[in-house]
Amino acid sequence: MRGSEATMKQVSLGWHGPMVSEVCFGSLAISPLQGRVSFAEGVRVLRYALEQGIDWIDTAEIYANYSQIAQALQYHPEVRMVSKSYSVTAEEMSESIERARKELNRDVIDFFLLHEQESALTLKGHQGAWEELMKAKADGRVKYIGISTHAVDAVKAGALLPGIDVIHPIVNRQGLGIIDGILEEMLEAIRFASELGIGIYAMKIFGGGHLATHPEEALDFITDIPWIQAMALGMSSVEEIDFNLNYLAGQEISEELRRSVTYRERKLYIADWCQGCGRCCEACPQSALSLEEVVEGGMVQATVEAGQCVLCGYCGRVCPHFCLKIV
Known part of the structure; x- marks a missing residue:
């Protein structure tokens, strides 16, 4: 089987967010940080994903792959972009936003997030950057703003930030990667944020590869949580895209396709x-x-x-x- 046989499911990202595909392309998997594929192969894989109906891409300043994404987007101007920055001050955040706009060839970045926030204290330390994000949202450089995090406390504190639209938390069926609590606490924090109308899209649902031996269980776990609207999936091959999208669409998965994405241990x-x-x-x-x-x-x-x-x-x-x- 090659390609998704069903229309990609569209979801509303929070009460006031846009309609997006259930799957966001997590571009860390094709970036230089992970080194799984070459620059050109990453472009090819990303273009294939967009052709299958994925209509938003997650990246970050640290991934150093803006030029790779920009090349893939040449024929897909409608695709939404998410980027993230560790910026602390307003000046740093302004520079990060401008860098993304320039290198992605976009006048407007659809989503811009504070990267890897850890707690209410961390968010307080990034107050200048957050205020610049709100300013960028008001003047149209950015459409939606939010945070990404591996921490329960940051989800809870982030949900109370003025102007926040989206939270990108780590969540998977074993709670791998949560730095300050357990899975049940993370799910409760996500529920709290979602009930305030904030859009939630999950990261690391395969636990950095530790849960990829049973991909169906990892995907089912996320889709069964009513407070999570979407998920970012890191994919570095056409076969991974076909498997994930066809499984989520309820299509039959051939044994050949399943074998092709069987987890190869990485370290x-x-x-x-x-x-x-x-x-x-x-x-x-x-x-x-x-x-x-x-x-x-x-x-x-x-x-x-x-x-x-x-x-x-x-x-x-x-x-x-x-x-x-x-x-």
Whole structure:
């Protein structure tokens, strides 16, 4: 089977948000951060996804793939864009928005989010950036604003932010990747935000690959939650797109297609030339990295707790010696 045989389900993203496809294309999977595919192959995969009816794309400043997305969008100007930034001040956020507009060739960015907020305290620290997002929404540079997060507390606190339209939380059937609580607490926080009219689209539903051996169960879990309208799926092959979209459309999945997307175990590789600077540990949102002594009384190197790692690849971006990559 090739291609989705049914029209992509459209959902309303919150009370006041737009109608979008149930699936958002999570572009981290084709970005340099993860290195699964080449630039050109990523463009091809993304174009295929758009041809199947996916009508919005999730990216972030840190993914460093604006030019890749812009190339794929040449023939799809109607597709909506989501970007995210770690900006703290109003000036930084203004620069982030302008960078996205320029590099994506868009006068307006459909959604712009504060990236990886952790708590009410974190949101307070980013107040200047949030105020700039509200200003950008008012003057038309951005249509909808929100936050992305791996934290229960940030979902609850974010739901009370003035002007917020959307929250992008980590949620999957085992609660993998939640940094400050358990699955039940995250679902309750999501319910709270959704009942305030905020749009919710889930991230990491396959738990960074840890739950991809049973993809049907991972997808069913999300679609069964009434407070989640949509999901961002990281896909780096045509076969993954076909599997996910056909399954969600209720189409029969051939055994050949299922075998083609059977999970191949991936892991974070740390090269033996690691200098132990610790930058990766600071960048890891899951606290999956730490420094360990490799020579008694002397050299330390980074090590990873595989069960906590969600294979986001953020650590590799900050490594000055290119020691970390997902393989």
